[in-house]
Amino acid sequence: MGFIGFLGDAAEQLRLHYPALLHGYQVTILLTAVSMALALVLGAVVALARTAEWRWLRVASGSYVELFRNTPLLIQLYFWFFALPKLPPLDLPYLGTFHWLLSSEQAAVLGLTLYTGAYTAEALRSGLRSIDAGQTEAARAVGLTYMQTRLYVVAPQAIRIAVPLLTSILSALFRNSALVSVIGVIDLLAAADRIQQSNFQTFELFGVAGVLYLSLTLPLAWASGGLERRVARAR
Amino acid sequence: MAVDPIIEFRHVTKRFGAHEVLRDITDQIRVGEKVVIIGPSGSGKSTLLRTVNRLETIDAGEVLVEGISVHARGTDVNALRARVGMVQQSFNLFPHMTVLENITLAPRKVKGEGRDAADERARSLLERVGIPEKAAAYPAQLSGGQQQRVAIARALAMDPTVMLFDEPTSALDPEMIQEVLDVMRDLARDGMTMLVVSHEMGFAREVADRVLFMSDGSIEEAGTPAELFEHPRGERTQRFLSRIIAH
Amino acid sequence: MSDILMVGAGWEPFTRWAIWRFLFDGLVLALEMAAISMLLSMLVGVVMAVARLARPRIIRWPAMVYVETFRAMPLLLLIFFVFFGSARTPLKIGPVTAVVIALTLYNSAVVAEIIRAGILSISRGVIEASRALGLSYLQSMTYVAIPIALRRMAPGVVSQLITLFKDTSLASVLSILELSRSARVIYDTPTYGNPVEVLTVVAAMYFIPSYALSLLAQRLEAGPERRAILAADTATATIAPAPASRPE
Numbered sequence: 001m002g003f004i005g006f007l008g009d010a011a012e013q014l015r016l017h018y019p020a021l022l023h024g025y026q027v028t029i030l031l032t033a034v035s036m037a038l039a040l041v042l043g044a045v046v047a048l049a050r051t052a053e054w055r056w057l058r059v060a061s062g063s064y065v066e067l068f069r070n071t072p073l074l075i076q077l078y079f080w081f082f083a084l085p086k087l088p089p090l091d092l093p094y095l096g097t098f099h100w101l102l103s104s105e106q107a108a109v110l111g112l113t114l115y116t117g118a119y120t121a122e123a124l125r126s127g128l129r130s131i132d133a134g135q136t137e138a139a140r141a142v143g144l145t146y147m148q149t150r151l152y153v154v155a156p157q158a159i160r161i162a163v164p165l166l167t168s169i170l171s172a173l174f175r176n177s178a179l180v181s182v183i184g185v186i187d188l189l190a191a192a193d194r195i196q197q198s199n200f201q202t203f204e205l206f207g208v209a210g211v212l213y214l215s216l217t218l219p220l221a222w223a224s225g226g227l228e229r230r231v232a233r234a235r
Numbered sequence: 236m237a238v239d240p241i242i243e244f245r246h247v248t249k250r251f252g253a254h255e256v257l258r259d260i261t262d263q264i265r266v267g268e269k270v271v272i273i274g275p276s277g278s279g280k281s282t283l284l285r286t287v288n289r290l291e292t293i294d295a296g297e298v299l300v301e302g303i304s305v306h307a308r309g310t311d312v313n314a315l316r317a318r319v320g321m322v323q324q325s326f327n328l329f330p331h332m333t334v335l336e337n338i339t340l341a342p343r344k345v346k347g348e349g350r351d352a353a354d355e356r357a358r359s360l361l362e363r364v365g366i367p368e369k370a371a372a373y374p375a376q377l378s379g380g381q382q383q384r385v386a387i388a389r390a391l392a393m394d395p396t397v398m399l400f401d402e403p404t405s406a407l408d409p410e411m412i413q414e415v416l417d418v419m420r421d422l423a424r425d426g427m428t429m430l431v432v433s434h435e436m437g438f439a440r441e442v443a444d445r446v447l448f449m450s451d452g453s454i455e456e457a458g459t460p461a462e463l464f465e466h467p468r469g470e471r472t473q474r475f476l477s478r479i480i481a482h
Numbered sequence: 483m484s485d486i487l488m489v490g491a492g493w494e495p496f497t498r499w500a501i502w503r504f505l506f507d508g509l510v511l512a513l514e515m516a517a518i519s520m521l522l523s524m525l526v527g528v529v530m531a532v533a534r535l536a537r538p539r540i541i542r543w544p545a546m547v548y549v550e551t552f553r554a555m556p557l558l559l560l561i562f563f564v565f566f567g568s569a570r571t572p573l574k575i576g577p578v579t580a581v582v583i584a585l586t587l588y589n590s591a592v593v594a595e596i597i598r599a600g601i602l603s604i605s606r607g608v609i610e611a612s613r614a615l616g617l618s619y620l621q622s623m624t625y626v627a628i629p630i631a632l633r634r635m636a637p638g639v640v641s642q643l644i645t646l647f648k649d650t651s652l653a654s655v656l657s658i659l660e661l662s663r664s665a666r667v668i669y670d671t672p673t674y675g676n677p678v679e680v681l682t683v684v685a686a687m688y689f690i691p692s693y694a695l696s697l698l699a700q701r702l703e704a705g706p707e708r709r710a711i712l713a714a715d716t717a718t719a720t721i722a723p724a725p726a727s728r729p730e
Contacts, residue, residue, distance in 0.1 A: 066693060066696070067689065069692075069696070070644065070648075070688070070689045070692035070693045070696060071648070071685045071688045071689050071692070072648040072649070072651035072662065072688055073648070073651075074651040074652060074654065074662055075651060075662060075665075075681060075684060075685050075688060076685075078662075078665075078666070078677070078681055079677070079678075079681045079685070082669070082677040082681070083669075083677035083678040083681050086490065086675075086676075086677060086678050087678065171554070174556075175554070175555065175556040175557065176556070177556075178556035178557075178558045178559055179556075179558060179652070181558070182655060189556060189558060189559055189562070193562060196566065200570065202563075202566045202567050202569070202570050203563070203567050203570065206559060206562055206563045206566070206567065207563075209559060210555055210559055210563070213554070213555060213556055213559065214551065214554050214555070217554035217555075218550065218554050221550065221553070221554055288614055290610060290613070290614060313616045313617070313618050314616065315616075316613065316614055316615065316616040317615070317616030319614075321611075321614040321615075323607065323610070323611060323614075325607050327605075327607040327608045327610065327611035328608075328611075329608060329611075329612070329625075329626055329630075330608070330630060331629050331630050331633055340612075340615070340617075340625060340626075341612075341615035341616055341617060344617060344621050344625060345615065345616040345617060345621070386611075389615070390615070393615060393616065
């Protein structure tokens with residue numbers, strides 16, 4: 001059949017099943033985008049907590065980072081989806097009873113966010129740490145307050161340094177998001193898998209899915225490399 | 236057994252493409268002589284120095300060290316390099332080794348010296364360059380001046396018959412230049428043959444037997460420091476010196 | 483307190499040796515898959531790194547395509563591709579082999595980049611200095627270039643080993659009884675029904691080796707000689723460019 005024949009078959013699968021595949025593609029993008037946005041906020045808070053003056057805040061944030069980076073995402077997803085509902089419901093005044101039952105999508109976003117947040121926190125912290133103390137001193141010397149210094153002087157520089165790392169974290173998130181199929185989210189990989197289970201066009205469908213993933217991750221890999229060189233030059 | 240002259244350049248020519256970096260260089264360096272090469276950047280002085288231990292190839296002519304043709308096919312380049320010490324501008328200490336290991340690597344691996352003998356010798360060399368307490372340190376823990384002194388000790392550990400210095404103080408902070416020059420002065424006093432590329436005019440005046448002024452790949456002018464610095468003949472030499480001394 | 487909070491069998495199964503034995507077997511399988519995949523990834527990674535640094539395009543480009551493609555693919559997709567794909571060909575690959583192949587495809591691409599960076603980090607000046615002392619090419623590679631490169635790579639390789647170990651959990655999708663699958667088998671058993679407890683225990687079983695490795699990576703990252711290697715890098719960048727010809 002040869003390579004050309006294979007490409008033809010793959011194109012045929014894409015033509016036949018593009019609504020399902022495209023929907024999965026959108027789910028993958030949406031999940032990744034939402035989780036990344038939340039993970040950035042979480043990461044920023046955790047990075048600040050890790051450099052805070054209160055000891056318990058440093059310990060708590062450090063524990064979060066180590067715990068979530070050193071256990072598999074799969075186990076974390078299982079936990080949010082299978083274990084959380086086993087916790088007893090929470091009785092909240094006025095708001096009523098709160099059940100710990102999450103939909104597949106909610107558990108997916110929660111899992112991806114908490115997992116990725118540990119990595120964004122470390123990226124931002126390494127950015128913060130690389131800012132010379134002289135910068136803070138110079139800012140304080142011209143009369144900026146502590147918060148102003150962090151906001152206008154330290155944070156922008158730290159983020160610029162962290163951008164290449166954050167880009168590769170985003171790329172990893174795209175790849176990691178494929179795991180949500182194990183808790184029942186129909187993302188790109190799950191969509192391709194469902195179709196191939198019925199028609200056995202395994203190579204063709206996973207090939208199409210692979211190319212669609214590459215369309216998301218490859219530009220990020222290149223951007224990350226380019227940004228890294230730019231940051232290195234600027235410093 | 237000393238071969239005199241110890242280094243001889245015979246019509247040495249080198250090109251990078253159409254550009255001639257070295258043009259028909261001829262000169263002799265006698266045993267124990269201290270020669271300082273000065274000249275504007277890009278004049279070929281570092282390249283000339285690097286032909287002596289064959290870090291640079293040449294396109295015509297011949298370089299002889301102790302009568303042996305450096306670039307000849309049959310020459311054992313590693314044996315030659317073992318006798319020609321070199322100190323580079325950027326120290327280039329081995330970052331993964333301690334100071335002591337940096338100094339003893341070549342004696343042990345090239346000359347096959349035992350560890351104890353090599354260590355002992357390294358310690359006495361560290362004494363000589365003034366930092367005996369740094370034997371166990373890693374290069375990153377040293378200042379630039381200290382690193383360069385280790386580099387000198389590392390070269391001396393091979394008992395070279397001639398030492399090449401390629402701008403040994405240009406990468407150093409001003410306050411560290413003297414400590415390196417002091418070590419070099421000591422070395423000169425002990426009778427080492429030295430070929431030095433440097434911008435340190437005070438050092439040249441004090442230590443050099445001869446100064447070579449290079450420009451555009453040629454030796455424009457040569458003479459004792461007094462001759463060259465007080466009464467430069469060539470117009471280029473005058474211009475160069477007035478710029479350097481004005482600094 | 484946990485008796486009140488948790489439903490299902492709670493912690494009770496963990497008083498039995500058989501349950502621990504079952505989980506430990508899973509952990510051992512996970513560690514085995516990680517170790518074999520890492521070894522294979524190092525082998526393939528060295529080949530790919532050297533190929534990417536080679537001059538001829540015919541060698542460089544295929545290596546680049548391999549590295550860039552596999553490092554940008556979801557691992558789960560690679561596992562599906564190898565396992566379900568091989569089922570459609572005459573050579574049917576068992577699930578464990580399929581996972582090891584998929585893990586190797588992904589990790590060899592990552593390791594290749596770590597090795598390439600290590601090789602590129604060796605500054606020319608340091609090699610030249612060793613040659614100027616009279617060391618032969620082979621000696622200067624053995625005592626200077628390769629040790630520097632290896633030290634440079636070590637933290638990256640150890641960090642990747644952590645990722646690889648965690649990623650063995652994906653093998654559970656092929657019903658391989660590694661640690662994650664074993665966990666699920668236990669808490670899916672109707673009489674147990676205790677995912678909170680089981681997943682907590684299993685998380686700890688992943689955490690301990692991973693965290694130990696991350697401490698090792700940190701140690702490798704620190705240390706005076708390590709800082710020196712990083713410093714040597716920046717030094718070469720700021721110092722005047724070396725002449726164009728190569729030392730012999």
